[in-house]
Amino acid sequence: MTDPILPGNPPIVLLMRRSARAKRISLRISQLDGRVTLTMPAKLAEAEAMAFARSKEAWIRKHLEARGEDVPVALGAEVPVGGQMLRIVPGQGRRVQIGQAEIAVPGAPDRVAVRLGAYLKEVARDRLAGACDDYAALLGKRYGRITMRDTRSRWGSCTSDGALMFSWRLIMAPPEVLDYVAAHEVAHLAEMNHSAAFWAGVERIYGDYQAPRKWLRQNGSDLHRYQF
Structure with a gap:
């Protein structure tokens, strides 16, 4: 039908x-x-x-x-990385290179989306792991494994056994937004709820979280317009 x-x-x-x-x-x-x-x-x-x-x-x-319209990821398109719009250009060598206004992706043009997506997932994992290490130390808790997914309904999660999951698309958001989501999920290691005690924990390890939380509510869905 x-x-x-x-x-x-x-x-x-x-x-x-x-x-x-x-x-x-x-x-x-x-x-x-x-x-x-x-x-x-x-x-x-x-x-x-x-x-x-x-x-x-x-x-x-x-x-x-x-x-807004969906954005196919290809040479000439612009994508946000760390909150900054970068134009995708042909790259040399074997690795993706980020400049001030461009992101150079090597290889065949029809592989640009796959190569860039893989690179951003790698960078996202590194940044989120570092942030989680810092916030877990401040909280005095340990977490288990970290996994990256392309989730649609949530930006992160924390299970009862301390496993953390994040959307790799957070690497496209401003750094303070990525850090806030990391702190949010780490805070669940102490409080598996959204009680006043939980939010107090987020504020203790992150600081004032209202601005990045608001950014995510207002702009987060735009990160899903980029079609890798």
């Missing part, structure tokens, strides 16, 4: 979903990938749901425009 489309410039593909729990028609736009989901009660006619979507077209386009 082909997904329905709202015609226009550009056309908007709708992911139509029927739900036995839904009492009314609803629309949701993912800030991560721009997917527009149209949910409707199980027995509702599809034509009625589409009429609802057409009535909300201006709202849909406004929110999609605010989100």
Whole structure:
């Protein structure tokens, strides 16, 4: 079955979903990938749901425009690294090199996204491990392994046995944002909750966390627009 489309410039593909729990028609736009989901009660006619979507077209386009377009990672594109926008240029030798305004990626053009993604994951692991070491020492706790993932629903996590997980895309954010997420997850080694005691622990090992936390809420979804 082909997904329905709202015609226009550009056309908007709708992911139509029927739900036995839904009492009314609803629309949701993912800030991560721009997917527009149209949910409707199980027995509702599809034509009625589409009429609802057409009535909300201006709202849909406004929110999609605010989100911005996805950015394919390739030569000539710009990507954020440490909060700074860098243009991807051809590189020499075997390693990725970061300059003040450019990031040079060697190898075939069709391998740029894979090479750069692998490099950023390596740098992210190194930076996050160093930050976690520092914050764990301040907290007086030890953590277990660190893993890097490309998570969509969270920037980090801490398990009951002290294993830490982070989104490698944090390396694209400003350094203070990466450090805040590291401190946040390390603080869970002492408090596996978001109680007042937990936030006091974050502040004790990191300092005032409000600015990086706000940056992540307002800008974090943009980091997922870069398609590696």
